[in-house]
Amino acid sequence: MKKLKFLFTASRASHIENFHISAINSLRQNGHIVDTATEGYVKQDLVDYSYNLTFRKKIYSPRNIGTINQLSKIIKANSYDVIISNTTLAGIITRLAIPKMKKKPYHIYICHGYLFNDDNSRKAKLYCNIEKATASKIDLLLTMNNNDFEIAKKYSLCKNIQQINGMGINPDRFPALSSDECNIFRKSLGINEKDFVFLCVAEFSERKNQQLIIKAFSELLKVKPNSLLLFAGEGELIENAKLLAEYYEISHKVRFLGHISDTNILYRSAQVVISASHIEGLPFNIMEALECGIPVIASNVKGHKDLIIDGFNGMLFADNDQRALSVKMSEISDTKLYKDIQKNVFLESKYEVSEATEVLLRYYLQLPEAIPIHSV
DSSP, rough: OOOEEEEEEEHHHHHHHHTTTHHHHHHHTTOOOEEEEEEEEGGGGSSSSSEOOOOSSSSTTTHHHHHHHHHHHHHHTTTTTTTESSSSHHHHHHHHHOOOOOOOEEEEESSSSOOOOOSOOEEEEEEHHHHHHHGGGGEEEESSHHHHHHHHHHHHHHSSSEEOOOOOOOOOGOOOOOHHHHHHHHHHTTTTTOOOOEEEEEEOOOTTTTHHHHHHHHHTTTOOOEEEEEEOOOOTTTTHHHHHHHTTTTGGGGEEEESSSSSHHHHTSSSSEOOOOOOOOSOHHHHHHHHOOEEEESSSSSTTHHHHOOOOTTEEETTTTTTHHHHHHHHHHHHOOOOOOOOOOOOGGGBOOOOHHHHHHHHHHHHHGGGGOHHH
16 A cells, blocks of 8 residues: 555644544554644654644634645645644634645544534534535545534535544443542542432533533522532633622532542442533544433533434433523433433443554545535
8 A cells, every 4th residue: 555644633742632632643653644723732753743833712813824835835835745734713713824835735624523503603604604615625524413514514614524422432441440549539439329329521622612501500409409410621701601600609518629640439439420511423422421321411412302302312402492401411410210210321332443543544545536425
């Protein structure tokens, strides 16, 4: 097989390190060259070369024009065979950066979740129009959930659209633990034996919507006082969340744990995982909870509803519906219902990193003419 030169782009180096290392390792072990272009350097031993660029969250920021020019020079100088772009911002910048060349690199865009739904809101129209305007620069589009797949087909966001099962999670990171190990950890957090623990693992942001969880939890405590809420993660809105817990006078029932490296013991020390996100791709926190056998309550949005069946392995509630979330939290606290749901909680093997990487490598290494084209 011909040895290829790959360039992976993403808004942050952490994205590459968290989601792509399995595939990158496989490529490099087979003699292919893999470079990255991200904000921040990817760890030196993980790739052949790492370029550090600046990505501004606002797509129209003038600083991003400089990034487009820098990336264009990098692509031209290195004659890459394949470019794999990730995340909305880096994906758009990469499309705009690909220069006119005799030998154009094959561009694969991995959609980790469109930042719009199929609606008529101003935001949806803006992002959809940007995606449509740059669609011709993508040779292969990989989506992760049914909604994004249908949106991509509807708006012809690429001539070749395929669906994958995410980037995969590593089950070796989530070994079974004894009840004693979990109880020791719970005690270290000040959790009582009778506490029913809800857990949210996510960056604090508007999209992840932790404020809704706090509001719903304040209602739950009126009928289920032995409940406890844990938040793992950091982010720009964490202080707002702490203030909201104080406002509702429930700070003694809410723990803000910050970044937790051992998420396995964290999941296994909770009864239920909650996600109130407005929009998702194929969320790792939900897959990790299922891998650990923990039921999930999640907003009924794309990404969530690809993994959760309401009343079977978890519960779904209408997006941003505080009352509905509080009711679901109360219902799942019931011992019989909880046990009925818990027995159905598992993660299908197709979402594990070994199978997911195998699928990705087929797309990364196939010649363009060998990849089946989905008719749109």
